[in-house]
Amino acid sequence: MRIVVVGAGSWGTAVACLLRDNGHEVTLAARDAAQADAMNTTGRNPRYVQAADLAGIVAAPIPDAPVVDAELVVVAVPSRVFGDVVSELPGDSPVVSLTKGLDPTTGARLSTLVRNRPVAVLSGPTIADEIVRGLPAAAVVASDDLELAVRVQVAVHSVLFRVYVSDDVVGVELCAAAKNVIALAAGGADGLSLGDNSKAALVARGLAEMRRLAESAGARPDTFAGLAGMGDLIVTSWSPSGRNRRAGELIARGAKPDEAAAEIGMVVEGLTTAPVLRDLAHRLEIEVPITEGVCAVLEGAPLTDLVTTLMSRAPTTE
Amino acid sequence: MRIVVVGAGSWGTAVACLLRDNGHEVTLAARDAAQADAMNTTGRNPRYVQAADLAGIVAAPIPDAPVVDAELVVVAVPSRVFGDVVSELPGDSPVVSLTKGLDPTTGARLSTLVRNRPVAVLSGPTIADEIVRGLPAAAVVASDDLELAVRVQVAVHSVLFRVYVSDDVVGVELCAAAKNVIALAAGGADGLSLGDNSKAALVARGLAEMRRLAESAGARPDTFAGLAGMGDLIVTSWSPSGRNRRAGELIARGAKPDEAAAEIGMVVEGLTTAPVLRDLAHRLEIEVPITEGVCAVLEGAPLTDLVTTLMSRAPTTE
Numbered sequence: 135m136r137i138v139v140v141g142a143g144s145w146g147t148a149v150a151c152l153l154r155d156n157g158h159e160v161t162l163a164a165r166d167a168a169q170a171d172a173m174n175t176t177g178r179n180p181r182y183v184q185a186a187d188l189a190g191i192v193a194a195p196i197p198d199a200p201v202v203d204a205e206l207v208v209v210a211v212p213s214r215v216f217g218d219v220v221s222e223l224p225g226d227s228p229v230v231s232l233t234k235g236l237d238p239t240t241g242a243r244l245s246t247l248v249r250n251r252p253v254a255v256l257s258g259p260t261i262a263d264e265i266v267r268g269l270p271a272a273a274v275v276a277s278d279d280l281e282l283a284v285r286v287q288v289a290v291h292s293v294l295f296r297v298y299v300s301d302d303v304v305g306v307e308l309c310a311a312a313k314n315v316i317a318l319a320a321g322g323a324d325g326l327s328l329g330d331n332s333k334a335a336l337v338a339r340g341l342a343e344m345r346r347l348a349e350s351a352g353a354r355p356d357t358f359a360g361l362a363g364m365g366d367l368i369v370t371s372w373s374p375s376g377r378n379r380r381a382g383e384l385i386a387r388g389a390k391p392d393e394a395a396a397e398i399g400m401v402v403e404g405l406t407t408a409p410v411l412r413d414l415a416h417r418l419e420i421e422v423p424i425t426e427g428v429c430a431v432l433e434g435a436p437l438t439d440l441v442t443t444l445m446s447r448a449p450t451t452e
Numbered sequence: 453m454r455i456v457v458v459g460a461g462s463w464g465t466a467v468a469c470l471l472r473d474n475g476h477e478v479t480l481a482a483r484d485a486a487q488a489d490a491m492n493t494t495g496r497n498p499r500y501v502q503a504a505d506l507a508g509i510v511a512a513p514i515p516d517a518p519v520v521d522a523e524l525v526v527v528a529v530p531s532r533v534f535g536d537v538v539s540e541l542p543g544d545s546p547v548v549s550l551t552k553g554l555d556p557t558t559g560a561r562l563s564t565l566v567r568n569r570p571v572a573v574l575s576g577p578t579i580a581d582e583i584v585r586g587l588p589a590a591a592v593v594a595s596d597d598l599e600l601a602v603r604v605q606v607a608v609h610s611v612l613f614r615v616y617v618s619d620d621v622v623g624v625e626l627c628a629a630a631k632n633v634i635a636l637a638a639g640g641a642d643g644l645s646l647g648d649n650s651k652a653a654l655v656a657r658g659l660a661e662m663r664r665l666a667e668s669a670g671a672r673p674d675t676f677a678g679l680a681g682m683g684d685l686i687v688t689s690w691s692p693s694g695r696n697r698r699a700g701e702l703i704a705r706g707a708k709p710d711e712a713a714a715e716i717g718m719v720v721e722g723l724t725t726a727p728v729l730r731d732l733a734h735r736l737e738i739e740v741p742i743t744e745g746v747c748a749v750l751e752g753a754p755l756t757d758l759v760t761t762l763m764s765r766a767p768t769t770e
Contacts, residue, residue: 161645208677258649258653258654259648259653259656260649261647261648261649264647264649265647265649267647269646269647269649269650270646270647270649270650271647271649271650271653272649272650272653274770289728296653298769298770299770300769300770314593319759326566328587328588329579329582329585329587329588329589330577330579330582330687330690330691330693331576331577331578331579331582331583331587331588331589331590331687332587332588332589332590333687334683334684334686334687334690335576335589335590335614335679335683336576336644337683337686338677338678338679338681338682338683338686341677341682342677342678355673356770358677359656359659359660359676360656360770361653361656361770363656363660363669364655364656364682365652365655366652367652368652368655368656368686368690369648369649369651369652372648372686372690373648375648388672397468402473450680451616451617451618452592452616452617452618452674452679
């Protein structure tokens with residue numbers, strides 16, 4: 135299959151390698167032309183997942199990538215540019231979104247910004263560093279177009295990367311966005327050295343919050359117990375490489391959000407998504423105390439106040 | 453309140469301290485008389501959670517503990533002796549079970565072995581080492597007798613240990629038993645260095661397996677997303693101190709199950725529970741592939757065969 139992967143961050147690069155390993159003809163399209171040149175010259179991504187060997191993958195700047203002729207366009211760009219990038223794609227090839235976030239301007243799910251072509255989303259517990267090291271993983275592909283979902287499944291699935299099909303696009307996409315916000319809070323618990331018990335309690339309450347929000351938006355409860363929900367939330371909240379977790383840890387230790395993002399050097403989607411998710415919750419009239427707390431801290435409130443408030447609420451029924 | 457905690461392992465000792473901190477009159481009853489003597493002499497438990505200061509707690513051998521006069525009897529003994537211990541308790545004071553397992557002979561939930569007195573169960577992500585270090589945590593108390601559940605909640609709840617009430621005894625108790633089996637598998641993933649992605653996928657599938665089993669036994673789905681389900685499963689599967697996780701890791705690295713248990717030096721409930729849970733699943737006609745895999749490995753099958761089998765199944769719908 136001819137496939138263009140748009141976005142040469144760590145996850146786009148890792149998925150390009152998975153597709154290349156499955157025998158597809160892969161172009162990895164970078165927003166930065168110099169980065170594309172470097173990938174073609176050195177066979178490595180100069181910025182992300184340097185362990186990944188790009189042999190057999192052609193890199194190109196986005197405008198030069200063969201998008202019109204592609205049978206599949208995989209989009210892995212930050213949420214803040216997702217809308218612009220997909221609206222500028224020529225042709226009508228189907229799109230698979232790898233981006234985990236919401237449109238920062240409208241709060242829309244990113245797949246809804248893909249117009250006039252079939253769209254699917256791929257999500258799950260997939261820390262890119264592990265994938266390029268050849269470690270096994272599993273993910274979910276969701277689409278309203280089940281024929282497309284199965285085509286993506288067949289294209290990506292391998293003995294090391296299991297892909298399951300789902301028809302719950304709303305659930306998979308909202309899980310993918312919300313888990314980064316909960317992971318910021320989990321990182322905050324790490325930064326305050328609160329221990330694994332309270333972090334696990336926080337993450338369990340966080341999943342409940344994600345589920346309340348997404349169910350009211352039409353998602354299926356099952357999705358939250360699955361790979362794209364609980365699976366991805368756990369790995370994002372516990373993996374030392376999880377960038378949202380790490381950002382929360384740095385912020386809890388005194389860094390400003392932009393300082394944390396700068397130290398991590400990759401897009402920290404949770405920082406963008408938190409206020410967008412809070413606004414969505416307000417519109418849906420759903421209580422999201424952890425997301426509210428994350429937003430308050432990002433806006434300058436002391437984290438210790440938040441912990442004290444959460445722990446001193448009256449005891450209730452679970 | 454006058455309370456006797458029966459069982460001076462790490463969790464019984466930690467809960468005795470929580471109750472003492474809340475102003476209760478606490479006796480910590482040990483199965484081993486020498487251990488009780490040592491606790492009274494030194495103010496420390498000689499075997500478990502040595503960091504815990506037992507000041508204000510009276511230790512006693514079980515037959516000498518004031519069980520008849522207690523307003524609450526907290527039982528924290530290994531599952532294999534739970535039935536004998538509770539059947540020998542004098543009086544009719546209510547019992548709170550802290551034990552996470554099933555009756556090894558009959559597969560019964562442990563609380564059903566408590567006859568002729570009210571019973572509640574307390575569960576959640578509560579690694580004892582963290583509790584005695586004063587780190588915050590949260591748990592669930594479940595009972596068919598809601599008045600008892602609330603009494604236990606009030607007795608145990610504090611600013612550092614939040615307690616929620618539930619009426620789903622079946623769900624809380626089956627979660628508590630099954631999570632140790634899934635944690636053995638998660639430890640196996642650690643022992644094989646499979647990475648956090650696949651471990652998170654395994655644990656998410658493990659929670660689905662726990663839920664299928666317990667729902668068919670009458671539990672509520674909500675419990676699995678809560679503290680006693682997902683919360684406890686995560687901490688048991690990720691905490692370096694988790695003894696079931698650690699046992700799985702040692703077994704994956706070549707130890708026999710009894711060697712792993714000996715090295716850990718504490719009861720590893722998952723080793724006892726796995727075959728009992730499998731038999732329960734067979735009786736209920738529920739598929740539990742992870743539990744089956746754990747049992748096969750405990751019975752001597754090579755772990756690598758299991759991983760290969762799980763990863764090479766045909767791709768499906770989630």
